[in-house]
Amino acid sequence: MSQAPIKDNEVDIVIGALRSDLSSFFNEWRAYFSRFHLIIVKDPDLKEELKIPDGFNLNVYTKNDIDRIVGSTSISFSGYSCRYFGFLVSKKKYIISIDDDCHPAKDNKGNFVDAVAQHIENLTTPATPFFFNTLYDPYRDGADFVRGYPFSLRNGVNCALSCGLWLNLADLDAPTQALKPSERNNRYVDAVLTVPTAALLPVSGINIAFDREAVGPALFPALRLAEEGKVRWETIEDIWSGMCVKVICDHLGLGVKTGLPYVWRTDRGDAVESLKKEWEGVKLMEEVVPFLQSTMLPVTAATAEDCVVEMAKTVKQQLGSSNPVFGHAADSMLEWVRIWKTMVSRPS
Amino acid sequence: MTKMAAEARLAPTPLLKDELDIVIPTIRNLDFLEMWRPFFQPYHLIIVQDGDPSKTIRVPEGFDYELYNRNDINRILGPKASCISFKDSACRCFGYMVSKKKYIYTIDDDCFVAKDPTGKGINALEQHIKNLLCPSTPFFFNTLYDPYREGADFVRGYPFSLRDGAPTAVSHGLWLNIPDYDAPTQLVKPLERNSRYVDAVLTIPKGTLFPMCGMNLAFDRELIGPAMYFGLMGDGQPIGRYDDMWAGWCTKVICDHLGLGVKTGLPYIWHSKASNPFVNLKKEYKGIFWQEELIPFFQEVVLPKECTTVQKCYLELAKQVKAELSKVDDYFNKLADAMVTWIEAWDELNPGGAKSAALPSGASK
Numbered sequence: 001m002s003q004a005p006i007k008d009n010e011v012d013i014v015i016g017a018l019r020s021d022l023s024s025f026f027n028e029w030r031a032y033f034s035r036f037h038l039i040i041v042k043d044p045d046l047k048e049e050l051k052i053p054d055g056f057n058l059n060v061y062t063k064n065d066i067d068r069i070v071g072s073t074s075i076s077f078s079g080y081s082c083r084y085f086g087f088l089v090s091k092k093k094y095i096i097s098i099d100d101d102c103h104p105a106k107d108n109k110g111n112f113v114d115a116v117a118q119h120i121e122n123l124t125t126p127a128t129p130f131f132f133n134t135l136y137d138p139y140r141d142g143a144d145f146v147r148g149y150p151f152s153l154r155n156g157v158n159c160a161l162s163c164g165l166w167l168n169l170a171d172l173d174a175p176t177q178a179l180k181p182s183e184r185n186n187r188y189v190d191a192v193l194t195v196p197t198a199a200l201l202p203v204s205g206i207n208i209a210f211d212r213e214a215v216g217p218a219l220f221p222a223l224r225l226a227e228e229g230k231v232r233w234e235t236i237e238d239i240w241s242g243m244c245v246k247v248i249c250d251h252l253g254l255g256v257k258t259g260l261p262y263v264w265r266t267d268r269g270d271a272v273e274s275l276k277k278e279w280e281g282v283k284l285m286e287e288v289v290p291f292l293q294s295t296m297l298p299v300t301a302a303t304a305e306d307c308v309v310e311m312a313k314t315v316k317q318q319l320g321s322s323n324p325v326f327g328h329a330a331d332s333m334l335e336w337v338r339i340w341k342t343m344v345s346r347p348s
Numbered sequence: 349m350t351k352m353a354a355e356a357r358l359a360p361t362p363l364l365k366d367e368l369d370i371v372i373p374t375i376r377n378l379d380f381l382e383m384w385r386p387f388f389q390p391y392h393l394i395i396v397q398d399g400d401p402s403k404t405i406r407v408p409e410g411f412d413y414e415l416y417n418r419n420d421i422n423r424i425l426g427p428k429a430s431c432i433s434f435k436d437s438a439c440r441c442f443g444y445m446v447s448k449k450k451y452i453y454t455i456d457d458d459c460f461v462a463k464d465p466t467g468k469g470i471n472a473l474e475q476h477i478k479n480l481l482c483p484s485t486p487f488f489f490n491t492l493y494d495p496y497r498e499g500a501d502f503v504r505g506y507p508f509s510l511r512d513g514a515p516t517a518v519s520h521g522l523w524l525n526i527p528d529y530d531a532p533t534q535l536v537k538p539l540e541r542n543s544r545y546v547d548a549v550l551t552i553p554k555g556t557l558f559p560m561c562g563m564n565l566a567f568d569r570e571l572i573g574p575a576m577y578f579g580l581m582g583d584g585q586p587i588g589r590y591d592d593m594w595a596g597w598c599t600k601v602i603c604d605h606l607g608l609g610v611k612t613g614l615p616y617i618w619h620s621k622a623s624n625p626f627v628n629l630k631k632e633y634k635g636i637f638w639q640e641e642l643i644p645f646f647q648e649v650v651l652p653k654e655c656t657t658v659q660k661c662y663l664e665l666a667k668q669v670k671a672e673l674s675k676v677d678d679y680f681n682k683l684a685d686a687m688v689t690w691i692e693a694w695d696e697l698n699p700g701g702a703k704s705a706a707l708p709s710g711a712s713k
Contacts, residue, residue, distance in 0.1 A: 148559025202505025
């Protein structure tokens with residue numbers, strides 16, 4: 001199924017800046033980023049000025065901009081949540097977002113991977129959530145649907161979310177990394193695949209892309225740990241948001257892909273230190289997963305916004321009493337939809 | 349991760365030579381075994397000879413084997429032999445039934461040793477054993493694929509309570525070179541070859557169906573054996589090339605019900621022979637239409653929680669096939685009957701023995 005090539009001006013690359021010197025980051029990514037418009041959002045807690053090299057078409061947003069544009073809100077854009085502000089102000093159809101401690105990776109042949117192009121390819125080819133194809137993505141060059149794959153399902157559905165992976169420092173949780181401090185991911189798995197409908201997965205925010213028009217409101221900074229920190233081991237907001245997006249995509253008949261592209265992720269932080277903070281997140285997952293696996297959205301929820309509102313209600317009812325963190329998350333989800341609607345209705 | 353899983357990861361893969369049978373259906377010859385000798389020689393082979401029973405199939409020297417032709421099948425099963433296909437590799441499931449081992453590996457006679465990206469010959473059997481001996485993760489998808497592989501793990505956000513996984517019942521391997529396409533795809537892309545080595549094993553999530561190919565397949569016979577019936581194909585039947593598909597859909601539904609896992613991915617074998625797409629089209633033709641009804645059937649089937657063994661699940665499935673699918677074609681009436689005959693034959697040949705373990709009743713779908 002061929003589709004019109006995507007125009008560069010349909011894409012925004014959103015980078016949350018948690019450190020000030022982004023010179024090497026942008027220079028490394030230059031070949032892949034420079035065609036596109038970039039939205040840089042500075043962590044409101046970061047004091048130093050950002051250092052960004054020339055030659056990019058970008059807008060930078062700082063704490064003042066966030067406060068001015070969003071106004072008074074209970075949503076916190078601190079730390080890794082700052083990127084969501086970028087998703088909010090973007091006017092493009094597709095968003096690609098990569099953590100600022102990631103570098104371009106090399107594939108098995110030693111060639112650098114254009115993660116941006118791969119995400120775009122993932123989002124603009126259909127997903128196949130209703131039946132598993134054993135040769136993985138049937139739309140890739142040299143692959144196809146296998147014998148036994150029903151023909152009526154071969155058109156697939158629109159892909160709304162593309163989850164990339166990480167070489168070197170994989171997105172492991174703090175206990176796992178603390179137990180195995182030298183474990184590094186060296187395995188380049190040359191596959192893109194659709195995560196089947198009704199299957200949940202932990203969506204990592206480190207290297208993702210999505211169709212903002214289809215699911216934009218469903219990516220939100222809602223579940224914040226009491227002692228959330230500035231390393232990924234100390235956050236869970238992306239995992240929560242990502243799982244909600246999957247439930248919503250399943251409900252709306254949209255697809256979620258995982259696999260390529262890889263980015264190369266460098267070491268930062270101390271897993272053992274983070275253990276103290278991340279345990280809270282680990283415990284929360286035990287409740288979150290059974291809850292999400294059994295969540296049903298009403299047929300009347302026909303847009304991502306509707307779905308988020310319905311989910312927020314259920315979260316408050318069913319999880320709110322077990323831990324205040326969930327009550328706040330539900331409130332944040334509703335607040336997010338309110339802000340989103342306000343932004344969308346603004347004149348450009 | 350459990351201590352057991354952690355240890356499994358580090359220890360060398362056990363041979364399991366007294367616990368695994370290799371089942372090979374053939375109508376031509378077994379020359380391909382020469383290439384597999386270094387990997388297969390320790391194991392017992394069960395050869396199921398299809399077609400003319402008066403022909404002698406030569407087994408290369410040095411292999412320990414038992415061979416069954418059609419006369420043997422008829423003699424052993426009597427009237428129940430009607431459930432075993434003739435003139436179709438589906439007859440291989442007879443081999444599963446007569447085996448006394450815990451594990452089965454089945455491979456087609458046009459499948460050879462593939463090379464991994466370093467150029468090394470792949471011991472497919474060893475990888476299948478690895479897959480079967482460590483848990484699956486059907487309840488939550490791990491984005492780094494099989495977390496039990498060396499160098500991999502569960503990712504951030506993966507609930508700790510699900511990290512013990514589920515026992516693995518099936519290991520579905522893949523193929524380089526000639527891909528397993530259906531006839532229409534073969535006709536449109538006669539030259540396409542699968543040259544992409546995807547270095548992953550992954551669990552197919554609970555609730556998701558897949559097209560199971562029987563060319564390079566291993567399973568735990570004690571956990572799931574009776575579900576691996578390859579249906580009525582070939583001579584006298586209106587359909588072919590859906591034997592493994594049928595077994596795969598039944599198997600996956602039952603695995604999901606009983607809390608067992610199905611893995612797919614590595615190992616690769618090298619598939620050398622492209623079958624004739626016109627011949628294939630004639631065999632598959634009805635299947636292409638029928639599968640449009642079969643898939644929703646399997647997606648919606650619910651097994652009652654009283655079905656706590658594979659046989660009970662399978663008989664219940666047979667009942668539902670008869671009730672729901674005979675309106676698609678009378679073939680499904682016959683198939684449902686054959687499914688029952690298969691279970692009767694299985695239980696006769698495996699009295700209380702191949703304990704299709706009565707597992708604690710998994711939640712019904």
